[in-house]
Amino acid sequence: MAATFFNLSDEKGVLRLSVAVTVLVALLGIGFGLISGSFAIIFDGVYSLTDASMSLLSLLVVNLITNFATATNLSPKLRARFSMGFWHLEPMVLLLNGTLLIGVAVYALITSVGSLLQGGRELEFGWAIAYAAATVALCITIAVAETRANRRIKSDFLALDVKGWIMSSSITAALLIAFCIGYLLQGTRHEWLQPYIDPAVLALVCLLIIPLPIATIRQALSDVLLAAPPAMRSEIDEIASRFAAKHGFLSYRAYVARVGRARQIELYFIVPPEMPPRPITAWDALRDEIGTEIGGDSAHRWLTVVFTGDPEWAE
Structure with missing residues (x-):
């Protein structure tokens, strides 16, 4: 049953798996972030939750497009109401998705800069390292699985979702490195740097990931405006x-x-x-x-x- 529901040879099955894992990562991030006192981990969880909501919306649009194209499982009233199909929803969702991801990252960047100016924040490095290590492994696994599946499926939704997982794994990998450095600083003459590690690495990660969805946004905007390729x-x-x-x-x-x-x-x-x-x-x-x-x-x-x-x- 689970193998059918999360079928990796089908676009909808891959999106379902992505949503399930994203929700798991989001809950872990928010929980571990509160325990460890790390705003960077909380941001990681919120970022994942935003990505999950967009994946759910993508799954709904994929269902509508597929059912319209194959003339199955679509109510006659809905078909009559949208007689030109649902293809136009795809670039709209991609545009919204990319914009939201950039918006979340920009907000986190502003917050991290504010935290740096206020002297940083203390956190429990042990909990933070445990979360980051587990999440990096999970994100990389899903990104690789989706990339392999999309070689056959060739879906823009899955391509953007893979970028989302790469961004998530990059964020968490940077956090893992920073947390390990912070842990090693304990008891040394550089221990005063520990409160700055969490907001500093978050600011750096945000600067790196903000440009990533821009190409998708540009293409989606072109599709929305019906620009001829x-x-x-x-x-x-x-x-x-x-x-x-x-x-x-x-x-x-x-x-x-x-x-x-x-x-x-x-x-x-x-x-x-x-x-x-x-x-x-x-x-x-x-x-x-x-x-x-x-x-x-x-x-x-x-x-x-x-x-x-x-x-x-x-x-």
Whole structure:
């Protein structure tokens, strides 16, 4: 039952496993942070909890997209309400996810700087080291498992989730190193540095992880704004131009956008007025031909092909 629920060959199964482990790490972080007195560990737990909530939202969106594309387990009322599909939710969730992760890190950075200015804070290094060591091992294990699974699945959600685990493991590894140094300083002439270790390492980690989601945010924002990816635009232009020349059409208009995992393509071919009429089956055969040339996953491709003699219909 658990093996099916956490199926690593399925995007939804991987996300379920990620959510479960993230919640576990978050609870451990908040608990150990309170016991040890480390704000850095509490931040690690809150960061993980934020990531878990975003993973749950991602899982919901993946379910909606998959069920719409495969025409299963989706209520007719919901399908009628969202007749254009749910692909647009994917970049919106990715944008929200990346923004939240940066926001949490920026807040922690500000807090850590304030703590440094106030003389730092004392903490129990033994508890802190135990938490950090266990969490690093867990984060690395999940990151490796998700990376291997995503080589087959190729999901943007999983790619961002892997980045989240790498960020979490990096945060905790830095904490582990710092806590070990702080523990070794006990009883030495540098013991006065101990209160500064927790906020200093947190500030350093935040500075390192804040830029990581920026590429994802940029791509997600591009998808939300329906900006045409240059490579996709070039590919469709080449196919449409060749198709128009082959069948004697005057010209064409192409409108393309990438929305999450979906490709939205509208093609308008301008037919010469003197071209003899054809049966509808012949026009449909032309649509099938260009659809085959464009290729891609038809479940996540929204393709519209129009033939018209009036260029204004294509503008």
